[in-house]
Amino acid sequence: MKANSILLTNGKIVPMTGETEFTGSILIENGKIKKIIRHTLWKESEKESETKAVLGRNGENVRVIDAGGNYILPGFIDAHCHVGIGEEIYQSEGDDVNEMTDPVTPELRAIDGVNPEDLGFHDARMGGVTAVFTCPGSANVIGGTGVVLKTAGRIIEEMILREPAGLKVAFGENPKVVYGEQKKMPMTRMGTAALLRQTLVDAQTYKGKMTEGKKDPDKLPERDLGMEVIGLVLDKKIPLRAHAHRADDIMTAVRIAREFNVDLVLEHCTEGHKIADILAETGYPAIVGPSFVNRAKVELKDKTFRTPGILAQAGIKVAIMTDHSVTPIEQLPLCAALAVKNGMKEEDALKALTIWPAEILGVDGRIGSLAEGKDADLVVWNGRPLDLNSDPVIVVINGQLIKSGQDEIKKQDVE
Structure with a gap:
């Protein structure tokens, strides 16, 4: 038997x-x-x-x-990566990370682009990474929703832990470079912030019309998938997952989250160590990385493996990520080890791979600790x-x- x-x-x-x-x-x-x-x-x-x-x-x-x-x-958790939608051995055939045709695409869903047979999932399993948050990239101001997945399964429906688990938004260089080349908004950081704010306002209006439509069907607006997703953010059912490297971009994300009273997770947070005391007062968590890369763009000028330790010491809930395939996903423990080498407590580094990302992702009732x-x-x-x-x-x-x-x-x- x-x-x-x-x-x-x-x-x-x-x-x-x-x-x-x-x-x-x-x-x-x-x-x-x-x-x-x-x-x-x-x-x-x-x-x-x-x-x-x-x-x-x-x-x-x-x-x-x-x-x-x-x-x-507990199995380790990569709280920000693109495994499954950015397949390593393919070029355009397996690249489903960014829909670079419109800067505002909240209706996109990572689950519709994930290939469970991406070799990145195999590498994750062999490296002790048993769960991930995979999400659209940062080309768009609003890129779409991400999903928390187990790293084993034949089809994505066997892998899902939480979906949707957050709405990807992006500040800084990436959106302005992508759309600046197309001579369309946003060409500036001002444009990025304005597009995000206007979309949040539009969603508030849509929610109001939906409420009226429940009372009077004649006033029911035409269904809008993007506005429905933004509504989940406004209702605090999912957070904004804000790509922001520079300290000023981080604070723009904080400013908008406070204006609309929505939940926020700071992604990358490369210069977070410069404003750790300010970020600690906000209560927003940070997912830090990838630090195991070169300075491929200006925003990474001050990257350091000291950042996660400084943030944790300030009382901020921290997760360490690879941004796979920027850093190969199986090197997640190495990224944490380098954070320890640069001053992070080993206990905090292990939390940043287990219980803290589970809590940030809203799945700590199922994973992140042994209970x-x-x-x-x-x-x-x-x-x-x-x-x-x-x-x-x-x-x-x-x-x-x-x-x-x-x-x-x-x-x-x-x-």
Whole structure:
């Protein structure tokens, strides 16, 4: 009989719940963490009896895997990337990141461009990244909605954690360069801000007409998909995800979010370290990166791996991202390690890969920490995860064994 559950034993569990690490076992059933057992005084001679006690009567249906004293952590989360819509080995065929024909396209959805067979998902799994936020790019003032995905699945419907999960908007160089070349608005930062503000105002008007239309069908406006999405932002059902590198662009995003009383997530936040005290007062979280790149444009002049640590120290909730494929997604732990090298606390860096991005993305009820009832997305590392020499030796997503040793497990091998 093939096992339909997994028991990971003899692991150093780092739950990311505020508890310190401890030796124990994790029982996985039906894609969820069924039970976590602490073994503070576990002796090798007691392992067999302890395992039997955990398994109970159904032990014959459980696959027991010895973690070998290695570290067990929640799967890492890349809170900003373009995996699936920016396929690496293709050019125009696999590039669905930017719809550069109109600066205002809130109706676009990342889910309609994601290819689950993009090799980036394979790289993510093999690197211990079990969930991502993938989104349109920053060519447009309003680019469309992003989605939180697991990194395993045959079709996107098997991968979705939250959709929509945020509306991508962009400030700074990118929109003005793209549309300035077309001799159309926005050619300036003023134009970018004006287009975003006007769209938010238009959505407020649309919402008002929809309310009137419910009372009087004759006043019901023609359906507008873009306005419906902006309405989700105005109702605080999803945040604005604001691409902003420079400090002045960051503050423009803050100014507009406050004007319209909407939720905001600061993307990139490259110069956030310059205004960390001001940003801390806003309460808005920051997703920092990619820092593991060259200074490809002027806005990256002052990029530094010190930024996430400075922001976290100021009390800002921080996630570290790759912006894949700008930085390959499997290098997410390396980005966090370089942040630690540049002053970030190791505990904060691990939070910035697990529980903090889960909270920012609104999926912390399912992922981001190891707790009973949460999704069984976890990784066994053969050393401290932010050590350059460490590798993820076991990867579990949705309770399915995805990686063992250096190999990815084929689906038929775990059924």
